[in-house]
Amino acid sequence: MKRLGVLLSGRGSNFRALLAATREGRLAAEIAVVVSNVSDAPGLAHARAAGLPAFFFDHRGRTRDEHDAEVGRVLAAHAADLVCLAGYMRLLGRAFVEAHAHRVVNIHPSLLPAFPGRAAQRQALDYGVRVTGATVHLVDAGLDTGPIVAQRTVPVEAGDTEESLSERILALEHQLYPEAVERLTSETWRIEGRRLIFLAR
């Protein structure tokens, strides 16, 4: 059974989706530890209420690498095989990313490489695309540039606001993320160039 570490900064709705999937057997993994850089993140409270090891590490008053290292130590102490970002509003430093190469996964609310970075839904609306979606990808040292694990689409509807589009994408994320993590943890894959290739069994 693979062990997941989850990093979050807010309500952690994708963490909840992962947790529900593990408990309903759709994701054959267990959440080993939850870490936040925000002491009162609702996701952290939810983790505690669910009986999961849950830690807060303030990022203020230390360097990025120092904070990353604290997070890394608690992940290692809980033997996390895969680190799942779930609304973690901190960039991970190069040292952490390299130490956890191909072991950190994120979900982003656009069809990457379109609309990386903040406010991806707003960017998509402003560009005028007719289709957008969500992307699960491995984290590398760039901004939303790592190898893609899974993508799925939603239409942009006439009259969509940033809120209505974000909601539609979020509902998709809650399905896509557990599915993608299930594939990553249960299947064999390799990285070729910048492609993640699942190997037929």
Next chain:
Amino acid sequence: MKRLGVLLSGRGSNFRALLAATREGRLAAEIAVVVSNVSDAPGLAHARAAGLPAFFFDHRGRTRDEHDAEVGRVLAAHAADLVCLAGYMRLLGRAFVEAHAHRVVNIHPSLLPAFPGRAAQRQALDYGVRVTGATVHLVDAGLDTGPIVAQRTVPVEAGDTEESLSERILALEHQLYPEAVERLTSETWRIEGRRLIFLAR
């Protein structure tokens, strides 16, 4: 009945898709003229065989603007309301684009803004996306940057080659392009920022 001018450089499979749609009543417009910069383009021969006015203008030995102007004159002479690019392998100059603002439409084999320019299918495969598609857009002075009219998706399958993916996208293009041109010619729309907005009737 809106009149379409079609520009092509090769087999013109999207031209054929547009022509079929006009003849089957799925596209309430008529093809007024077909123009090519390649004398032996199969699409040009197809246009002639179909009884359509069809012209060849060599782009060699003249400037881009001179060539564009020749094309523009024959489009005007045939009273084309909308210019549909169908595998036209020439960049249109700024003068032509500005003289035909919001009246030139193109189809591109990716979900723009991802993978503009040449070999979009190859770019998508190399990036490792799981979803790509086709985009119908108005042509502006940039490379595949104009306002988006329509987009539709196809999956990238494990084992896809540039050929297999291109074929899947092309089949989609042949459906999407006539549908998008039908909307453009039959509905009311306006440009807002860089968004094309169809107005409810």
